[in-house]
Amino acid sequence: MQPPVTSGDSPRAAVGTATADNRRTARTVLFAARSATALHRLLDVLPVFAGDDRIARRFTLVPGSDFDAEALTAVERAGARTVPWERAGRDRFDLIVAASPKGALGALDGTLALLPHGAGFGKSLPGEGTPGVASGLDPAFLLVDGAPRADRQLLAHPDQLTRLARASAEAATRAVVVGDPTLERLLASAAHRDRYRAALGTGARRLVALVSTWGPESLLARRPTLATELSGLLPHDAYQVALVPHPNERSRLGSFDLAQALAPAREAGLLLPGPRDEWASLLVAADAVVTDHGATALYAAALGRRVLAAYDGGHELIPESPTARLLAAAPRLETAEALPALLSGPVAPGVAAAADAAFARRGGVLAALRRELYALLGLTPVGPPPEPETLPVPTAPHRAPAAFAVRAVRGVTGRAGEAGEAGEGERVAVERHPTWWAGPVRLFAAEWGVAGQRHVQSAGLLYRRRACAERGAGAHRATWTVDGWIDAALRDHPGCATAGVLLSGELALVRARGGRTLALELSPHAADGRLLHTDPAAALAAAHVLLSERPHARGPFTAVIGDLPFPCVLREAGAEERSRTV
Incomplete structure (x- = not known):
């Protein structure tokens, strides 16, 4: 790894090589997010660098996504330092960490580490990249002039490495399996389940979470009234219903319009958690999940939650992916009236197996991530082994019907x-x-x-x-x-x-x-x-x-x-x- 080039050596100046009080900063890491979803994935990596004052952490928004309206809200709320895209394209960084291969990443100068955008690589968007191939495994996005875009691609399961090798042998040479840091947070927070349920006002009720991906095949697009139907049908004192929309749907609709569209269900007690952290806390608290073909349900399956399928088919789901296996194993929810009976039936054994096909290295993800990222930085890690940050207790008050x-x-x-x-x-x-x-x-x-x-x-x-x-x-x-x-x-x-x-x-x-x-x-x-x-x-x-x-x-x-x-x-x-x- 070459040391950063100073402004006297190149038109691109090294970022963060000195702070205001002239103490030298050893390395600058730029977290480049293209959407709120990608940003949330990157934030789960931060514990890798916890306690190391040699690392300067910066964030920038990669242009080109239709869903970037709320992408940096969480960073700005935390008081983190951001770099405007125009400035980021002029400077040099010691390490760039991204969670999507799309967008103008080539305009950035620095060693690139690429994380998965989500879990399982289960979706392919028609008209984008190679048909039938998830963008995170697609050579159309991973290669530039036949060479890998990323210096290191970090995957969650050996099966993903196998799939990547089939799609692009060149990209696979730069890939390594480390596991999923978001799942680490969920698993580390499992002991807080009772606290989360108390904060949500769940009590002895069954908490049923509807999880929706984004796009025309999503649960919100195809069955937009399901949350309201369930909120009206299920007795209030026996069930609690929640909706976890994909951040892209929040960005497309706007949080205000989404809440207004769900007003009848919310008046009946529907929970609508925030896109950062709260959705994951709710998943830990839940008893069951109703899902389309989005990857969030894989996390629920890994937590041992009951999963019900509500996907009507289409062109986006990749056959034989972990999500496809999950939907094939899970009981199908045809109507809202069928839900109580399905929740009383046995848990399908294939649900846990689908999660096992998506996540590996459980319990050691952050240690593996730290090893890989510090190697790219040319530094020896300092301090104790990193621990995943437990999820916060939900703060959004549940609305009790009046x-x-x-x-x-x-x-x-x-x-x-x-x-x-x-x-x-x-x-x-x-x-x-x-x-x-x-x-x-x-x-x-x-x-x-x-x-x-x-x-x-x-x-x-x-x-x-x-x-x-x-x-x-x-x-x-x-x-x-x-x-x-x-x-x-x-x-x-x-x-x-x-x-x-x-x-x-x-x-x-x-x-x-x-x-x-x-x-x-x-x-x-x-x-x-x-x-x-x-x-x-x-x-x-x-x-x-x-x-x-x-x-x-x-x-x-x-x-x-x-x-x-x-x-x-x-x-x-x-x-x-x-x-x-x-």
Whole structure:
């Protein structure tokens, strides 16, 4: 490796050879990203250089992509140094790291290391490069005048090296298998699964993530209403639905327009994670993934998640690629209604095998990357072995629906109690759906202070959470007591049959019109050493059903919420409880 050339030796000046305080910087590494996806791949490489003050890290945006609008947002948010493309083309760099062979990389001067753009090399874009060959393995992009463009091509699996050798023996001479650094982050974060689910408000529900690639054959293009269909169909207390769109789709549509297009599903609780880190945290938290022919599902398969196929075929999927094997092995989701049954079936053994065909060197990827990249820099690594950065806890708040259409059924499976007491076997099963659900409805429930006026006026059950009480910063404020608010709610909303206040996750006060204020105690569901909690507003709906049929009901009953039984008790509320402020 030749040392960097100074400005006196060449028109191209070496970048970063001295800092402002004249301390010499040994090497400058330029991370050249063409899109947000490529940039995110490059950011996962950064731990390789952690702790080494000899390395100056710079980023630039390679022009020519239709999806570069948000490419440098994450870098700028982190405060990293960027180099305008015009400047990057004039300077010399000790090492250039890129995750796509496309674009004007030839305008940059420096040793080039090329990483995969994604997982598995499973897509080929019609009209671009060699038909049927993924761009990351395509000699049309990897060779310049018959010689390899990259000084080192870093692959994730030996099968990729075999495929590359078939496509271009010349390019294969510069390739080496190191594994996938993005998968390393996911695997390193697996122990944080409970924290991610808590941040997402998942609880005991099944989290189903829809993952969509980009382009005309993507899930968003072919089945754009699937997220809304699932959000409306699946009971809110049994399932949580998320959509993970490809960054190119975000760039094409814009985050605002995408959110607006999904507004009904988001009002029903759909999660829409951010493109950097949050999608991966959500994948760790998920129970199942519904996928098209994008590579994200390979990461889910590597994590051991259940995978369902929702790809209708086309010209982009490369036969015999790991993604093609995954889709062939995974059960197919034909309709939204079929999802619960598919989630109850056995996990297809070929799903894990497809992931094994895409990822190698698990657990040692960063060490292998460091070895290769430092060799290109002509430096000896310093410091301890690199560790993958664990994924952050999701910070985007999940949107809990404020109004529901409630389906509820009361049944008695045990001996009825005396003097109006509920029997020990009395059960009320509750399913909560969006207000626009087309199925049978027992009642509408709305959260006061959060739901819109139309839903509040039509609610048979009106409730509020104590945490939603207004608390001004100054001395002048007004508060309600529990009984005072229930009085006002029933007085001001003639259509409301029951009003309640959620004081905590285990206690609510409730009153049916014409009745007394009762305390509703809700216990968690115990299973395998874990205590599973549910939204007490769902238990409040069960109490509404019970009191509407048996106004003097008291004592224990079971609320079946999300297919799980939760022990409940209805009793007379004490004076102290009724006078609490909300």
